[in-house]
Amino acid sequence: MSQGHSTPLQSLLGGLGLVPPVHGLLVLNGDVFGISGFLHRAARGAFEPALGVLGLVLGGVVVGALDGTGPTALRDTSLTRIVISGLLVGVGTKFANGCTSGHMICGISRFSSRSLAATATFCTTGILTARFAHVKSLLPQGSMDWNLSPSATPLIALQAVPLAIESALYYHTHHATENKETPPSRSLLRSLALISSAFDFALALRVSNLTDPVKVVSFLVLPFHGSFDPSMAFLALGALPLMTILYHHTRHDERPRLGGAWSIPKGGSVDLRLLFGAAVFGVGWGMEGICPGPGLVNLGRAIATGRNLELTAAWLGSVIVGGLIC
Numbered sequence: 516m517s518q519g520h521s522t523p524l525q526s527l528l529g530g531l532g533l534v535p536p537v538h539g540l541l542v543l544n545g546d547v548f549g550i551s552g553f554l555h556r557a558a559r560g561a562f563e564p565a566l567g568v569l570g571l572v573l574g575g576v577v578v579g580a581l582d583g584t585g586p587t588a589l590r591d592t593s594l595t596r597i598v599i600s601g602l603l604v605g606v607g608t609k610f611a612n613g614c615t616s617g618h619m620i621c622g623i624s625r626f627s628s629r630s631l632a633a634t635a636t637f638c639t640t641g642i643l644t645a646r647f648a649h650v651k652s653l654l655p656q657g658s659m660d661w662n663l664s665p666s667a668t669p670l671i672a673l674q675a676v677p678l679a680i681e682s683a684l685y686y687h688t689h690h691a692t693e694n695k696e697t698p699p700s701r702s703l704l705r706s707l708a709l710i711s712s713a714f715d716f717a718l719a720l721r722v723s724n725l726t727d728p729v730k731v732v733s734f735l736v737l738p739f740h741g742s743f744d745p746s747m748a749f750l751a752l753g754a755l756p757l758m759t760i761l762y763h764h765t766r767h768d769e770r771p772r773l774g775g776a777w778s779i780p781k782g783g784s785v786d787l788r789l790l791f792g793a794a795v796f797g798v799g800w801g802m803e804g805i806c807p808g809p810g811l812v813n814l815g816r817a818i819a820t821g822r823n824l825e826l827t828a829a830w831l832g833s834v835i836v837g838g839l840i841c
Contacts, residue, residue, distance in 0.1 A: 529723020530753025545771030549617030551608035574717020575815020582666030585822025586813035603799030605837020610792025637797030644801025728804030
């Protein structure tokens with residue numbers, strides 16, 4: 516018996532699908548698509564980050580309604596381990612100022628030394644944790660499945676809706692800029708861009724299967740184990756090259772189309788706080804195979820289906836507590 520099949524094509528397409536919302540938020544609002552930052556700032560009452568959280572959860576609700584399946588959990592999990600994992604992820608992402616979205620997708624594409632160091636660190640501790648905690652409980656991996664799941668095609672098609680909204684906002688402001696006009700309701704448009712890009716990102720996360728903790732942990736055990744699932748490598752192959760090209764060649768004059776500050780970090784040193792936070796986050800990630808973005812999407816899926824709602828809410832609540840106590 517095997518635990519499943521790797522999904523190289525679907526994960527590749529999901530990785531490609533992550534790029535438009537990330538780059539759209541960059542160009543329109545001048546913001547990094549950092550989901551742990553959204554969650555931590557929303558917990559402290561910030562409005563725009565709360566919209567990012569809302570968009571991810573709403574995307575999860577739609578995903579749950581379309582595919583009819585709620586979030587899954589690891590076979591050997593427990594409430595205690597879920598809470599500890601969430602606390603570690605919350606503390607780690609607060610100290611490191613980012614997680615897989617902000618550092619691995621956004622930061623590496625900018626060639627940020629801080630993000631490269633953070634990603635290397637949390638991947639290392641995630642791998643060590645997964646091998647220590649799960650190597651005996653994971654089942655052997657089946658063959659590669661190059662087909663799309665029944666829900667993947669409609670989810671990919673649905674991404675056209677938020678993409679159309681983001682494109683309309685871009686071309687509307689481009690026209691206004693050419694004619695030296697000020698776009699109306701700029702703060703409202705920024706809010707629309709944020710919630711639309713977060714919704715788009717949620718759909719792509721589900722297509723990529725990053726929302727499945729078994730796939731994440733099965734990737735982190737590396738090819739030296741029979742349960743290794745390379746799907747997440749195909750996600751990175753889809754996301755990182757395209758994101759890098761777009762960032763370095765299409766960010767224009769670094770002025771957000773919808774106003775506000777250009778909030779993309781530049782420079783910064785690799786310090787002990789960053790490395791400590793990344794290491795702690797990696798342990799929490801390796802324990803349960805979930806990071807903030809998939810956690811929020813899975814909350815929406817749990818709300819839509821009623822499956823594993825308590826466990827998902829407990830994990831996210833622990834992440835919030837971990838961020839607040841730092």
